[in-house]
Amino acid sequence: MVQKTRRRVLMAGVLAASGLAVSKIAEAIPNGKLTIALVLKSLADPFTLALSSAAENYQKHFASQFDLNVVGTSTELDTPSQIRIVDDLIAARTNAIVLAPADSKALVPAVIRAINAGVIVVAIDNPLDEADLAAAHLTVPFVGPDNRKGALMVANYLASKLRRGDEVGIVEGVTRDRNAQQRTEGFRSAMDAAGMKVVAVAPGDYAYAQGKAAAATILAQHPRLRALLCGNDNMATGAVDAVRNAHRTGSVYITGYNNNPAIKPLLDTGRILATVDQFAARQAVFGVDVALKALTEMTRQEDISPFIETPLQLVKSGDR
Numbered sequence: 001m002v003q004k005t006r007r008r009v010l011m012a013g014v015l016a017a018s019g020l021a022v023s024k025i026a027e028a029i030p031n032g033k034l035t036i037a038l039v040l041k042s043l044a045d046p047f048t049l050a051l052s053s054a055a056e057n058y059q060k061h062f063a064s065q066f067d068l069n070v071v072g073t074s075t076e077l078d079t080p081s082q083i084r085i086v087d088d089l090i091a092a093r094t095n096a097i098v099l100a101p102a103d104s105k106a107l108v109p110a111v112i113r114a115i116n117a118g119v120i121v122v123a124i125d126n127p128l129d130e131a132d133l134a135a136a137h138l139t140v141p142f143v144g145p146d147n148r149k150g151a152l153m154v155a156n157y158l159a160s161k162l163r164r165g166d167e168v169g170i171v172e173g174v175t176r177d178r179n180a181q182q183r184t185e186g187f188r189s190a191m192d193a194a195g196m197k198v199v200a201v202a203p204g205d206y207a208y209a210q211g212k213a214a215a216a217t218i219l220a221q222h223p224r225l226r227a228l229l230c231g232n233d234n235m236a237t238g239a240v241d242a243v244r245n246a247h248r249t250g251s252v253y254i255t256g257y258n259n260n261p262a263i264k265p266l267l268d269t270g271r272i273l274a275t276v277d278q279f280a281a282r283q284a285v286f287g288v289d290v291a292l293k294a295l296t297e298m299t300r301q302e303d304i305s306p307f308i309e310t311p312l313q314l315v316k317s318g319d320r
Helices: 023-028 046-061 079-091 106-118 130-133 149-158 176-193 208-221 233-245 259-269 280-296
Strands: 036-042 068-073 096-099 122-123 142-144 169-171 197-203 223-231 251-257 274-277 307-309 314-318
Touching: 036 046, 036 079, 036 280, 046 068, 046 223, 046 280, 068 149, 079 096, 079 106, 096 280, 106 122, 122 176, 130 169, 142 259, 142 280, 149 176, 149 197, 149 223, 169 176, 169 208, 169 233, 176 197, 176 251, 197 208, 208 223, 208 233, 208 307, 223 233, 233 259, 251 259
Parallel strands: 036 068, 036 096, 096 122, 122 142, 142 307, 169 197, 169 223, 223 251
Antiparallel strands: 274 314
């Protein structure tokens, strides 16, 4: 909860278009007012929309105390636009940026520029690259789940449906992203511990089409495959269609990650075995709250807690 006695942050408005010019951002932000920007990836993605909606709803409850500026890109992999957005917000003298990085490494230089300009930066959804930040002697707090733990949850459940020696494949998110790497690490660890064989790992870039293509390739190369572990629900949905096209529905298990509302019918029918709810709303609200507290209490970037863990929950086919 935001306390009136310690927080007074005034609004810049909601800016949903990617690549906004500095002049347009500046026009929307009253001079001399504290501002927080929520910088997201593709605004067409269900998970990103959940982040945006939660943050905006949170702001409405405390409209007299702070306002929010939400900015996103047009596609999941539009890293240059996200970098440009961060630089534009620095130029507009934004006080804090809550960032869901499109690329864990590529966003680090822009984040360094922001911190050096006095902007508080908090990461949500996808941690920034720790080695690159350490090289710059900077820290950026991460508000979000333990992605490896979430991957272990769903992979351990899958293992209960398989036999030792079964072949499985992994459809990974954006390979450079730390959250994708952590999920793959969790998938591998659970499969290794259960005696399964990970025979393929292919990038699906967190998108339906790429996930479908990656799943189709794995299926074609491994006719004895028993399961596909997917780094998010978009790719899992693509994998469902790839399995159907390969005439292997019912013989290949599929798992997802995110618990997007759109996959509920696939869970209900068993075409997706399980997914992980990582509670987008809590990530967005907690991230904004951490940034707001840092501003109003004048906490230095390096003194903010480095990891604020948010919950995870396994969602299985047939759950109500």
